[in-house]
Amino acid sequence: MIPRILVLNDNSEKRTRGLAAGFRRRGAVAINASLATLAFDTGSPSGISIPGFDGALPDAVLVRSIAAGSFEAITRRLGVLHALGRLGVPVWNSAQAIERCVDKSMTTFLLANAGLPTPPTFAVEGMEAARQIAARELPAAPLVLKPLFGAQGRGIRLIQSLDDLPAEDDVSGVFYLQHYVRRPGPPFRDCRVFVCAGRPIAMMSRRGDDWITNVNRGAVPEPVSGHDEDELSELAVAAAAAVGADFAGVDIVAAEGGGLMVLEVNSMPAWSGLQSVAAVNIADAIAEALLACLAERRATVSLGKPYRFAAPANR
Template sequence: MRSDHRLAVLASRVRFEEKQIMAALDRRGATFVHLDPRSLVVADGVSRKDFVLNREVGHYRALYAASALESAGATVLNTAAATHVSGDKWLTTAALLAAGLPTPRTALAMTPEAAVDALDQIGYPAVVKPLVGSWGRLVTAIPDRPTATAVLEHVAALPSPQQHVVYVQELVEKADRDIRVLVVGGQALGATYRRGDEWRTNVARGAVSTRCELTDVHAKLAVAAAEAVGAEIAGVDLLEDADGHLTVLEVNDRVEFRGFQDAHEIDVADVVASHVLGRARA
């Protein structure tokens, strides 16, 4: 990355969202470069004027690229610290709890064997999730203790020590939907319901986004959750139980917004571009 490049978009895959953001930057007359982390080597020569929008899809590349760029003097949005926290489910839970925000009952077991006891304490049905992951992959619903024992035997056989630390969460009884709120620069842009044919309501798994009326409760909770993990641009996932009580499930720091944009007339990419340019000028 050369010091004469003021603004960069970091992404190995240029998806719908990245194309929209780049087009919005073009419309605003911004000069920027596309920075592919797969060929990125960070050393001396990064100007303190450089500003990088982190849109890298892979968590670890996003995290370490952001950290390296920041160490060389660049400003990265979202920061490496925000990516570190929001990309790890337990760190997100810890940040939400520290901020006093409602989140489903959760336990962290240091071994798969201890996770059986953790599930007994949480109660069934429950969910076992990988610490790092997206699109609902490897998230497993656990209806009872025999299923837990079988699933955790497979977890114990996984090769990575990190995979043996088990994140356990209650399965919140909810409607066939969750709520996604987009937050940019401390403002909630709007909300969508995400409905699917299965209990995981990820758009990547076929869920459909429809417009949700954004209430003050949704907005305040989502903004507070984004602030808790340090993310200026975020997608905050809320769960609503049968009694209407809301909890914060996740905060996504490199949020996908195609489903949201299909459900709204809001040009999310233009809002992001405006925020990025304002921060870069500052």
């Protein structure tokens, strides 16, 4: 039977076409849809209506992106992913992993809880609490304020004094504050490691004139040099496992005084910049890993043994 993979993406982009080609080369069919178009429907056999599946369920789901929406809309969409997992459909990444990564405060909690190096971080509500944190921590290091649910470097600010704290309304009342990791620059550099099914498949260094080194802000992807790739790989794999991600882009920075720190784990990472310096085809690697896990699951179930389709357990 030909596996049918549902790729959830809100943009008809090159990466999605690459995934479709990767699945097709391996004897599977990829069907692209927006998560917003999936619906709870108690009249359907599964309770979920999925465009292009005629009441049936996909063999697996790959989540590439989730469009912005109201709190209610996002809650419903994640509920659909939770429901698919409950129905036994493998979902990469699971709703739980996405929730953990989208909420930066939970990501850093899980990283620290797993014993992984990450900068001192604080997430509080209200200006009074934020000013107390800043007054206490600024003598030790500047603070980086990030939107709790932000991505691609948008909305990040460097806090060097109490006056740099934005108004509560600008951050929806939540202040996520993290010690700034001092590093040489300009140019500034950090590393992105792409992990899939518990293995590092590609990595890059991002070089930029700005300390915020996202490619969409002008940073240049480069091959990694000057770092121990085994150390980067080990740290990235452990970070992905800590949040329960089947695939992830892990951002790691080298501190000025030495040592590596994990800044973020992205559960819906872009890879166009990384692909420009990677030796492997990333879309192919994802398709191969997902289908291998699906084949292992089917073989195990056919032998009558229980099988739990998931990322490596939290450390």
